[in-house]
Amino acid sequence: MKKTITLLLFIIPFIVLAQELRISKGVITDNIKVNDTLAETFSLYLPTDFTTSKPWPIIFVMDLEGKGKQALSMFKGAAEEEGFILASSNDVSDTLTLSKNVLIVSRMFNSVAKLLPIRKNMTYTGGFSDGARFASIVPTFISEIKGVVSCGAAVGNAEILSAKKPFHFIGIAGREDYNYRELLETRKILNELKFPNNLHFSDVGHEWPKKEELANAMRQLKLAAMAKGYLEKDMDFIQKAYETDFTKANRMFTDEKPLLTDHILNEMMRSYRPFLSLDSLKSSRRQLRRSNSFKTKNRAQNNYFLKESFIKADYGYYLEEDVITYNYNNLGWWNYQMSELAKMEKSSIFFQNQMAKRLRGYVNALIDDNIDVVNSDKVVDVQALNFLYMLKTITQPDEYEGYLKVISNSSLIEDYGTALFYLEELLKVGYTDRTALYDLEHTALLRITPEFNKIVDKYLKNARYDIIED
Template sequence: MKKNYALLFFVGLFIQSAFTQEIVLKKGKIIDSIAINDTIPNSFSLYLPTNFTTAKKWPLLLMFDLEGKEKQSLSVFLSAAEKEGYILAAPKISDTVPLSNNMVRTSNVINKLVGMLPINKSRVYTAGFSSGARFANLVPVFLKDIAGTISIGASIANSDLLNPKRSFHFIGIIGKNDFNYTQMLAVEKVLDRFKFPNQILLHDEEKKWPDTAYFEKALQLFTLSAMGKKIVAKDSIYIEQAYKEDLAKVNNLKSSRKLLFAEQFMGEMTSIYGAHKNLDSLRQVQKALRKNREFKSMKRAENATFFKESILKEDYQYYMEEDVLTHNFNNLGWWNYQKTEINKFTASSNVYEKQMGNRLLGFVNALAEDNIDMVKSEKLIDEDALAFLYMLKTILEPQNFDYYMKIISLSSKNEDFGTALFYLEEALKKGFKDKDKLYGLPDTALFRITPKFNEVVSKYLKDSRYEIIEE
């Protein structure tokens, strides 16, 4: 039975819901807080491309953010959605509710969108950044008819849940400086073994998120895959243009001596264009590159850092678990030494050591934060373990003053004013100047009226709120 859709005017789309609720959907603008229906309180954000029309069916990309930033997550994909022709939506989910509840909310949003817009039900995809990415790549595991997922800055949440009989298209976007990089490479092997279509788009930028060109490429890969599966009509001009652009990228990577990138990207090209054209010439170029002496040297150097990195990660995991369990404050010196060693890696002229150093720093920070979350999730919080982890974070992130403040607050609560004073002075030495935040710290009322507190504050911030009286 053919669906009849409302007439789309240039200024917007008016849709009458089953509950007599009129919704105005404007093209080229993110619309916030669209209710699923009168009985389900959850909502979602939506973006329709400027060339949206009801005359055809559209692919849908669902963006996920667990921190309530649905609009921001959509905005990152706007140019990609415009260029590649995708509808964007962001269900309102949260990490404070069970996974099953978030899956139900996601399912409700999909059903709502399919009912109100001309969605191609064979082309529903998910995407997310970091924790949102881990949720996004779980959606096709639990919900049927999700064609693929874009995982940015995070690997598969749980590869044990993958079912070869329910495959989906996985696209990972990851930087070589990201601590999830090696895990992403490992997951790629699992996906290959299960015959899941997959591509990994790599970048070597030190910043956390890549350029928007990577998001455009990811959506393009979904479209090329849909053409290969005959879900949508094959567009030979579109395919040739995409292939030409990718071939130019390979040549640029080779000319700039980024041979590992070039070889890896050719592998991804083979997996996506094999359904569209003869790739014998591309395979010959890739084969020749693998035999190149410089390429082999680069591969050995990178593999050596992978091996060293795996050993150090095991050490970090072991000692952090032990130190948290035993409240081993004496081992903070060892952690300080490890941070110094990591800093040497990040400052190295060897690109592979530098990338490894950045990954190790990201890994140990994430490990500490995970342990903080675990300790705080317990009914009876182990405050000594929490204090150790806060102190460790000041070593790992010496300019992140939040952790100094947390130690000052926790130590003051337990009337350990010596520790509180030490971390107060350390924060002030490193440039902390937020006096309002300092005086608003919980559990520090007694600490703030001590002469030592006011003496230190006066020394670094010129004046204090309480007068220092010498007897």
């Protein structure tokens, strides 16, 4: 029997925004030129129901590695669901000064504003980690930006915040993220300055939020816009958002997480006060906070917060001293500290477990910050840098970068014994890229030695150079 196969052609809708500029809807369009005179480009995302007949809210997503398309992909699902345009520069970079990065964002902003119908007073920035910190600085310099969705980071520089230039700050982080407590402290500053703010927490580490969390942040931006009259009040939308949040609060309560439950109820009171009667919500929260479960867990968390503060102070003090004095002898102390964290990370005590994960994230961020400082000097202190990378092999033993840097830097200062030791340690943790090993910077003399090739042959087989025995 003859079968007829029907081919369905799915055509992605697009829109012509300017002469010879066709933007597909529902997908990320990369490398759009800011203008004809600059090499700067940006990525853009338009929801599938986008039309030029009405204005749209927009989030400018910041990524300090200039990976605009990648950054937008993390916000895309939520933006599609909540009806937000997204844009991200491919040219902002952590190697540029703040002023240069702000100018790049400003030029992108102006370009997008000419292309698209942007809703006034619903223009925001967002990002993750360092990108989020930069995103929170932008509204101080670009007054059209009215809010920030900061993922995994607090405000980049609280000292430049001004009560005369308020913006809506929405922070999203895991309670295992080392930025969690900084966000709690940031709220105190924002409240003093009367900046509208919302914080959303979950029990994860330093990672991108799920689509649902980003969509929730976008809904809160809409609610705030409705409260201020920037967006027409939609009671169906408000009621549905309220029910979604209340369902989440109930789920946290059922999971015996009274602190998260209380936090969600508090955020709901902030968001829905302009629209709904909150008497029942206030009563529920008051009853929760009087419960033994809440009091016990709140007290336990505060105790671990205090302990965490002391440990962080120790890490900061000893790291500074060790870097200045090249104190390789103290690597043993750091190894002990990491073994203690490993024990606590396996602890059945919930808040101790979370504290340990935050501390591990904190010490790794502290090391990275110190590496950046050393590398920024006109004359790089190779020994200080080497110490920091040695420390990274202790705090992040499964990450290859630390070992490779120590091998390279040790070869540069002709400390071949150290280089060979870290070569073997690198191969022990599973490194297999033989080509990269033989191309490693500063190792031209090291890699032709019998010792180097013997170690490579032991773990990877087939060393590049023959091993000549005496």
